[in-house]
Amino acid sequence: MDFAGISLYCQIILRHFQAVPKLNSSSPKAGPKPDAAPYRLDDQVGHLLRRATQRHLSIYGQAIGALTPMQFATLAKLTEAGALSQNALGRLTAMDGATIKGVVDRLKKHELVQTENDKTDRRRTIVSLTPQGRNLLDELTSTARQVTDETLKPLTDSEQAILLHLLRKLT
């Protein structure tokens, strides 16, 4: 095992040490206000996730106008995994059945994907990329990488890695 990364991580640790509010800073013995902590919206994970997502989607929107974020995700997943049943595609892009249907319908209207019946399982609809869909995704992928980079720009490289790691644990 190679320890070349340690100093980088120490850097961020030290930075965080000053920035992060101290855990248990209120002493364990009950003060005059046991319920002193107000409920502040700006401190809630949900709100912070929401705001971070909004900023990301705004960056995406300025960079990519041809496809909505979920349409892009759908084409990206099809590129990655090949043809998939509509429901499987929804699972892999984290959309429920009702939602992925609308996205696929709109992509079909633009002739970026096509559907066919599954021979083996007559419940399934197989969704696949059209040549146009493949081409469009090829053109947009490098821009999409820039969108990710721009989204993470406020963080150092190690902070970025840690954020992704922590978000993954929240899945």
Add this chain to the structure above:
Amino acid sequence: MDFAGISLYCQIILRHFQAVPKLNSSSPKAGPKPDAAPYRLDDQVGHLLRRATQRHLSIYGQAIGALTPMQFATLAKLTEAGALSQNALGRLTAMDGATIKGVVDRLKKHELVQTENDKTDRRRTIVSLTPQGRNLLDELTSTARQVTDETLKPLTDSEQAILLHLLRKLT
């Protein structure tokens, strides 16, 4: 300055050291595949933010059925900041004008908020909590804290603090 927190942070650093993919692990000299990194949806911040948000909203939904997340956020912000113009309320809850209008309309229908004209600025509509709205929020706040706790449960205390810190930087 007190350094009592350092060992905690070192713990997570060491854990991350093994879990986080190495930065620049591909050598700087061009290999046979300069574009070797595939675009994997599951590695994109946007997708991870989305999944973390989905899990959070699912936890919220199981815990709180009386109000949607945005309705709760709206009441919480009104409790925190007092009566606000509709647009100001939208800004503080991170909803645009069109969105906050729908939320306020639905809260009004349930008589949890009320609106009045601003005497000073005739463009503005002032939104305030009704007694029922205040009561309902009082009842739900401790559950909302549990929702936040449950959302962050997969992380240690220091990881939680770091995540919130990093998300704040992405705003």
Add this chain to the structure above:
DNA sequence: CAAAATCCATTTGTATACGAATGAATTTCA
């Protein structure tokens, strides 16, 4: 095997989201 449980795609209904346009009111600034 056949009933029960699942899975698949679809539809319906409600609730965000947000760009863009609009008209009224207020503020800015030349």
Add this chain to the structure above:
DNA sequence: TGAAATTCATTCGTATACAAATGGATTTTG
């Protein structure tokens, strides 16, 4: 001051989201 810029609330249109219900197909199991 008065025109230009901004702000506010509203509306319209499109695109997610997701719970719940439905009907058809497949899998699981007793």
